[in-house]
Amino acid sequence: MATLEINSLRKRFGTIEVLKGIDITLEKGGFLVLVGPSGCGKSTLLNTIAGLETISSGEIRIGDQVVNDLHPSKRDIAMVFQSYALYPNMSVAENIGFGMEMRGVSKPDREKAVATVAKTLQIEHLLSRRPSQLSGGQRQRVAMGRALVRRPSIFLFDEPLSNLDAKLRVDMRVEIKRLHQTTGTTIVYVTHDQIEAMTLATKIAVLKNGELQQVGSPGEIYNRPSNMFVADFMGSPAMNLLEGTVSRTNGSAEIVLARNEAPPVVLPVPPSADIGRLKQGDKVIFGIRPEAVNDEESIDRNARSVVRFDANVEIIEPAGSDTYVVIQVAGKEVTARMRADADLRIGKPHTFALNLDKAVLFDPTTTSRI
Amino acid sequence: MSAADLVTSGGRRGSSHSLTTRIVIYGLLLLFAAVYLVPLAVMVLTSLKRLDEVTGGNMFALPRHPTLDAWSRAWGEARIGVSDTRGIHGYFFNSVKMVVPAVLISTLLGALNGYVLTKWTFPGHKLIFGMMLFACFIPFQSVIIPMAVILGMLGRIGMDLSDLTGWSFGLGNATVNLVIVHVIYGLGFTTLFFRNYYATFPTELIRAAMIDGASFFQIFRRILLPNSTPIFIVTVIYQFTNIWNDFLFGSTFAAGDSAPMTVALNNLVNTSTGVVEYNVNMAAAIIAAAPTLIVYVVAGRYFVRGLMAGAIKG
Numbered sequence: 001m002a003t004l005e006i007n008s009l010r011k012r013f014g015t016i017e018v019l020k021g022i023d024i025t026l027e028k029g030g031f032l033v034l035v036g037p038s039g040c041g042k043s044t045l046l047n048t049i050a051g052l053e054t055i056s057s058g059e060i061r062i063g064d065q066v067v068n069d070l071h072p073s074k075r076d077i078a079m080v081f082q083s084y085a086l087y088p089n090m091s092v093a094e095n096i097g098f099g100m101e102m103r104g105v106s107k108p109d110r111e112k113a114v115a116t117v118a119k120t121l122q123i124e125h126l127l128s129r130r131p132s133q134l135s136g137g138q139r140q141r142v143a144m145g146r147a148l149v150r151r152p153s154i155f156l157f158d159e160p161l162s163n164l165d166a167k168l169r170v171d172m173r174v175e176i177k178r179l180h181q182t183t184g185t186t187i188v189y190v191t192h193d194q195i196e197a198m199t200l201a202t203k204i205a206v207l208k209n210g211e212l213q214q215v216g217s218p219g220e221i222y223n224r225p226s227n228m229f230v231a232d233f234m235g236s237p238a239m240n241l242l243e244g245t246v247s248r249t250n251g252s253a254e255i256v257l258a259r260n261e262a263p264p265v266v267l268p269v270p271p272s273a274d275i276g277r278l279k280q281g282d283k284v285i286f287g288i289r290p291e292a293v294n295d296e297e298s299i300d301r302n303a304r305s306v307v308r309f310d311a312n313v314e315i316i317e318p319a320g321s322d323t324y325v326v327i328q329v330a331g332k333e334v335t336a337r338m339r340a341d342a343d344l345r346i347g348k349p350h351t352f353a354l355n356l357d358k359a360v361l362f363d364p365t366t367t368s369r370i
Numbered sequence: 371m372s373a374a375d376l377v378t379s380g381g382r383r384g385s386s387h388s389l390t391t392r393i394v395i396y397g398l399l400l401l402f403a404a405v406y407l408v409p410l411a412v413m414v415l416t417s418l419k420r421l422d423e424v425t426g427g428n429m430f431a432l433p434r435h436p437t438l439d440a441w442s443r444a445w446g447e448a449r450i451g452v453s454d455t456r457g458i459h460g461y462f463f464n465s466v467k468m469v470v471p472a473v474l475i476s477t478l479l480g481a482l483n484g485y486v487l488t489k490w491t492f493p494g495h496k497l498i499f500g501m502m503l504f505a506c507f508i509p510f511q512s513v514i515i516p517m518a519v520i521l522g523m524l525g526r527i528g529m530d531l532s533d534l535t536g537w538s539f540g541l542g543n544a545t546v547n548l549v550i551v552h553v554i555y556g557l558g559f560t561t562l563f564f565r566n567y568y569a570t571f572p573t574e575l576i577r578a579a580m581i582d583g584a585s586f587f588q589i590f591r592r593i594l595l596p597n598s599t600p601i602f603i604v605t606v607i608y609q610f611t612n613i614w615n616d617f618l619f620g621s622t623f624a625a626g627d628s629a630p631m632t633v634a635l636n637n638l639v640n641t642s643t644g645v646v647e648y649n650v651n652m653a654a655a656i657i658a659a660a661p662t663l664i665v666y667v668v669a670g671r672y673f674v675r676g677l678m679a680g681a682i683k684g
Contacts, residue, residue, distance in 0.1 A: 052577050073583035085574035089596035098592075099582035146578075 001186055002063035002076070002153035003028050004049070009058035011044060011210075018044050020210045022058070026203060029184045033197040036207035037233070042190045043158060045207070049188060050156050051075050062154055073102070078147035079156040082163065084139045086131035086146075093118075093127040096145045117149045137168045144179070157189040161196065173199060194234045198222065206230050222289075223358065224272060228367040231287050231360065237324060239287050240334045243364070246282040253278045255286055255361070257330035265309045265329060270359035273370050278361075284370065285362040290324065292358035293336035296351060305356035310349045327352065417441060417653040424648045440649035444657060448650050450637050451626070458654050460627070461634030465614060468545050468630055469661075472552040473609045479553065480560020480605060481598065485590055487561070488568040489576050499565060505558030513555075514622055521547045521623060544628035551623060552613045559612075560605050567601040568594065603672035611662045631658050 004026040011019035018041045026032045034042040047053040049060060051072035060067050067075045086095050096117060097110040105113075118124045121141045131139060140160065147155055157176070161169045177200055180187055191197055197204050198218045206213040206221065206229075214226040225231035231239045244255040244267070253275055257265040267286070269275050278284070299306055314333070315326040318340065325336040325344060336352060344350055361370040412429055417440050419433040446457040486492075487499050528541025540546040571594065579589045595602075620630040629637075635658045639651050666673070 050577075050581065052580065072577075072581045077581065079578070079581050081574040081578060083572055083574050085572065085578035087575060087579070087593055089593075098579070098584075102583035102588065146582075 001028050001184060003061075004030075004032070004154060004186060004188065005059075005061040006045075006049070007059040007061075009045075009048065009060065010056045011041075011048060011053065012056045017056075018210045019048070019055075022207075022212055024205055024212070024215055026186060026188070029186055031180050031187045031189065031200055031202045033201035033204050034188065034190045034207060035192065035194060035197040035204060035233075036213075038192060039209075040207040041210040042192075042207050046156055046158055046188060046190045049154075050077055050079050073099075076153045077156055078150045078152040078154075079158065080143045080147050080160045082159040084131075084143040084160075084163075086139060086142055088131055091128050091130060092123065092134070092142050092145075095131065095142060096149050099146065099150055113149050114145075117145045120148065121145050136164050137172065140164060140168075140172055144176075148179075148183075153186065155185050155187045157187065159190055159192070162191075162193070176200060194236065198234070204234075206233060208233075224369070225287075225360065226369050228285060228287070228362045231362070235289060237290050237335045237337070239289050240293065240329075240332075241362070242286045242288075242330045242332050242334065244284050244286045244330065246278045246280060246284055248278065248280040255284060257286065259328070259330055262311075265307070267307050267354065267356065267359075268305060270356045270361060271305060272357075272359065273361040277370050283364050285364050285367075286359065287362060288334075288354060288356075288359045290335045290337035292355040293334060293352055294338055294355070295342060296353045298339055298342075299353040299355050300357070303355045303357050307354045307356060308351055309354075310351050312349050313344050313346055316344055316346060413652045413656055417649050417656060419649055421645070421647055421649055440647070441653040441657075443647070444638075444650045444654040448638055448647070448654065449641055449643070450634050454627075458631065458634050458638065458657065461629055461631045462657065464545060464624075464628055464634075465631035466661075468548045468552070469610060469613050472549045472556065472613050473606055475549070476553045476556035476560050476609055477602065477605045479557060480562075481564045481595065481602070482590065483557070483561040484564025484566075484568045485594055487565045488571070489573060490586070499561070502558050502561045505555065506562065508555075510555065510618055514618070517551060518622070521550070524550070544624035547623050548619060548630065551619050552609075552616070555619075556609050556613070560609065563601055563605045563608070564598070567598065571597070600672055603669050607665055607669055607673050610665050614662055 004024075006022055006024045009019055009022040010017065022045060024032065034045055036042050044053060048055050051067065051070060055068060062075060062077070086092075087098065090098065093111075093114050096114045100110045100113060114127070115124070118127055121144060123138065123141050123145060126134060126138055126142070131142065134142065140163075143160070160176075161172050164172060173196060176189075179185075180200075189196075189200060198221075201218050203215065204218055204221045205215045208229055214221060214230045216224075221230060221234055225234065225239070228241060232241065242257055244257045247254045247256050247266075253269050255267045255269060257267065259265065269278065270286075296308065309329075311327040311329060311334075313325055313327060317324040317326075321340060322337050323340050323342055323344070325338055325342070326333050327336065327350075328334070338344075362368065363370055415430070415433060416424055418436045418438070419427070420435060420437060420439065423434060444457060445459050447455060448457045449455045450458065450461070483502070487495050524547070525542035528538035528543075531541065532538040575593055576589055579593050584592060615632060616630070617632040617636065620633045621636070624630060624633070635654055638654055
């Protein structure tokens with residue numbers, strides 16, 4: 001177990017800069033998830049922590065040691081790869097024990113350690129098999145076993161669940177979470193799946209084009225996204241982003257969302273926004289999560305700031321546990337997440353309530369939160 | 371699909387049409403097979419006949435008194451050179467002594483090159499690979515004289531070493547020279563084979579092994595080589611056939627007693643003294659061709675599989 005500290009890390013491939021000054025600190029026992037669209041540099045960042053890629057400038061510390069120039073095997077890390085990277089010519093036991101063999105651990109000690117790990121992961125009956133004789137989930141366990149057996153100070157996971165089917169993915173997600181809770185190891189985990197990020201992380205770092213967009217707890221990232229990219233990327237269905245105009249009247253301010261052929265929706269400024277930064281006539285982007293758009297009965301009773309308005313129901317998508325409803329507000333589609341048995345009819349007006357406690361405002365030019 | 375299926379599915383016209391097609395296809399295949407097999411059959415038949423039967427009889431006739439005399443003469447007594455009447459067996463082993471090290475060294479070096487050129491790339495690796503590819507297309511006739519100069523220099527170094535240490539380290543020895551020449555000219559192809567194979571080899575395995583603490587050569591020996599069987603066999607067959615069948619380098623750089631099999635066979639067939647013993651010539655030719663045939667029969671299915679694997683993975 002150790003802390004991880006990344007200071008103004010830069011990585012260039014020729015003239016292309018793929019990591020543009022990354023600063024992240026991860027406390028001992030933390031679970032950091034690096035998330036972002038493909039090509040954002042998250043895997044490269046993980047590889048630099050592992051030592052599989054060199055860095056152009058900056059510093060990586062594991063514990064109190066700077067590891068910039070250390071070989072991957074000397075960094076006290078273990079890595080689980082997307083393809084699992086099991087050695088096809090070796091049995092499961094040999095795969096798990098290969099690292100120890102390379103470090104000169106004696107055969108009896110190796111066998112004991114392999115047996116212990118196999119028991120933890122319930123793969124004892126697979127030890128003599130070859131990777132090609134295993135199912136996807138079993139390979140995943142063996143890959144985790146190979147990492148576990150090292151007892152590293154940091155675990156690195158590179159999209160470990162992306163090759164599994166949907167159900168197995170949920171099972172293994174729980175397993176990884178349990179592993180983290182029982183061992184208390186520091187983990188860095190790369191994924192493009194924002195649900196994995198939300199459920200596993202104690203800390204999420206959102207990347208885009210090699211730049212850090214926001215680092216924070218899952219709650220912070222979800223409820224107080226620092227810019228429109230983070231707001232849009234995290235959450236499914238995505239956050240509703242609507243154009244509005246600021247209307248100031250002595251001291252107080254309102255957000256006006258214009259609508260075609262219907263009276264505009266006038267909203268008080270959400271509690272999260274800094275009212276002092278709003279000027280009369282300013283364009284703003286009003287962001288609200290689908291679950292904060294609901295009917296009156298289902299809106300959070302403790303909400304301090306709620307606004308009601310009527311809108312026509314355009315599309316109804318029943319998803320079993322919830323029903324997604326699409327309505328038109330301010331020339332844009334707005335998705336509402338409502339309870340499964342909500343009484344709605346397509347084309348009929350319905351009264352919706354917005355929980356403004358959960359709303360955020362963005363500056364459309366800088367895209368950052370106001 | 372059986373004939374009955376054809377009748378029910380295609381009716382009479384379909385059936386007769388596909389029957390004609392089949393007759394044409396199988397007829398052509400048989401014809402081509404015959405074109406390839408008849409010369410071999412004639413060689414085998416001739417080698418089993420006595421000389422009077424060869425000169426007096428029909429080429430395709432079966433031997434009346436089958437005998438292995440010609441084979442033992444070719445192996446042990448045939449006249450190869452002016453003064454050499456010990457048969458081809460010595461030259462056969464010359465070839466073995468040249469082929470085995472040349473094939474193994476060029477294959478292993480090709481594997482190592484392929485490993486470096488795909489998994490430990492360095493600035494300019496594409497240029498290096500391009501230049502190695504170039505070696506595949508150099509006509510060997512054009513390098514004979516420069517090669518002779520270099521081998522001459524190596525021979526002098528060998529003599530100096532011999533003066534200093536009492537051992538020449540094999541430099542200047544004709545068989546060693548041929549091994550050097552074949553390793554150098556084989557490298558282009560072996561590198562090409564292994565580079566293309568390792569290009570599709572998952573890099574994550576190498577990275578996993580690096581994190582596990584394996585060194586450059588440990589990764590090569592424990593991870594790459596055990597997973598290279600198909601391409602290894604393809605390369606060995608290719609190199610074995612090429613080097614065993616080489617005549618140009620053999621006749622240029624290894625004269626007399628150290629000549630390889632191909633050169634000896636040529637000397638045997640072209641001998642201008644006495645009667646031409648066709649049965650002995652045929653036996654010697656079959657012996658000369660046997661090793662490559664055996665290699666194909668034993669490892670041929672891997673050859674096809676290896677080539678296909680490369681073709682599909684691109």
